[in-house]
Amino acid sequence: MDIILTGTGSPLPDANRAGPSTLVKAGDTHILVDAGRGTVMRMAGAGSLPGLLAAVLVTHLHSDHICALNDVITTHWIMTQGNGTLPIHGPPGTARFVERQLQALEPDIGYRIEHHDVLTEGPKVAVTEVDPGRSFEVGGVQILTAATVHAPVKPTIGYRLEHDGSVAALVGDTIPCAGVDQLAAEADAYVQTVIRRDLVELVPNEMFQDILDYHSGVIEAAQTAARVGAKRLVLTHLVPAPVPDQYPDWVARAAEHFDGEIIIGDDLTTITI
Numbered sequence: 012m013d014i015i016l017t018g019t020g021s022p023l024p025d026a027n028r029a030g031p032s033t034l035v036k037a038g039d040t041h042i043l044v045d046a047g048r049g050t051v052m053r054m055a056g057a058g059s060l061p062g063l064l065a066a067v068l069v070t071h072l073h074s075d076h077i078c079a080l081n082d083v084i085t086t087h088w089i090m091t092q093g094n095g096t097l098p099i100h101g102p103p104g105t106a107r108f109v110e111r112q113l114q115a116l117e118p119d120i121g122y123r124i125e126h127h128d129v130l131t132e133g134p135k136v137a138v139t140e141v142d143p144g145r146s147f148e149v150g151g152v153q154i155l156t157a158a159t160v161h162a163p164v165k166p167t168i169g170y171r172l173e174h175d176g177s178v179a180a181l182v183g184d185t186i187p188c189a190g191v192d193q194l195a196a197e198a199d200a201y202v203q204t205v206i207r208r209d210l211v212e213l214v215p216n217e218m219f220q221d222i223l224d225y226h227s228g229v230i231e232a233a234q235t236a237a238r239v240g241a242k243r244l245v246l247t248h249l250v251p252a253p254v255p256d257q258y259p260d261w262v263a264r265a266a267e268h269f270d271g272e273i274i275i276g277d278d279l280t281t282i283t284i
């Protein structure tokens with residue numbers, strides 16, 4: 012299984028980091044987890060395309076994690092020439108979000124149907140709203156879900172993907188909680204969105220300080236990884252985004268609490284498990 016960080020950024024615009032998303036390739040099955048800013052461009056860099064996706068998994072409906080979903084849907088529609096159906100799984104509220112995306116795209120959909128004989132209808136999506144705790148299967152990949160904690164964003168869902176004996180936990184934005192522990196237990200790779208609590212605390216901006224109460228810090232992610240026996244900790248959604256010179260400091264802070272491999276992501280970093 013390859014885990015490719017298709018976006019390691021956050022809501023803060025960054026020239027080098029797309030918004031949050033991760034692509035999992037399990038054999039021929041491509042699964043996208045979240046679709047932040049620039050996702051489709053990074054998918055191309057990762058040797059994938061929306062038309063190849065077996066499913067999109069949405070962790071929560073914060074805009075930074077879903078703002079490129081319309082691009083994924085439209086590109087999937089065009090590249091499959093209207094023949095494919097894109098499965099999207101996400102928390103309750105996902106169906107309404109997708110429906111409204113399609114409404115917003117109505118002019119474009121109309122133009123393309125009018126222009127291309129091969130297109131007779133708009134994008135086909137199959138949205139499944141997932142109650143936390145449910146498991147399902149996509150293209151030979153077993154997927155377990157659990158509730159995460161990112162209040163006031165509710166509900167939020169993390170995913171555990173198992174294929175051929177390999178396990179990846181992609182838990183999204185969350186503070187440490189029982190759901191994350193369950194999903195990341197003995198995972199080959201535990202991918203956690205993180206902030207640097209110590210650095211965020213230094214920024215004298217109330218709105219920025221607000222993020223402290225609903226994200227895992229680097230140290231908390233490392234403590235979770237150690238507690239659940241994960242083999243690798245992958246840090247993504249980095250706030251504030253570090254430059255490469257600062258990576259050793261981020262890793263050292265995590266390494267004080269976790270003995271396994273620690274990976275700090277650039278966009279398109281690939282972890283093979």
Ligand SMILES: [Zn+2]
Pocket residue numbers: 071073161164184
């Ligand atoms: Zn969020």
Ligand SMILES: [Zn+2]
Pocket residue numbers: 021022031073075076184204248
């Ligand atoms: Zn986020």
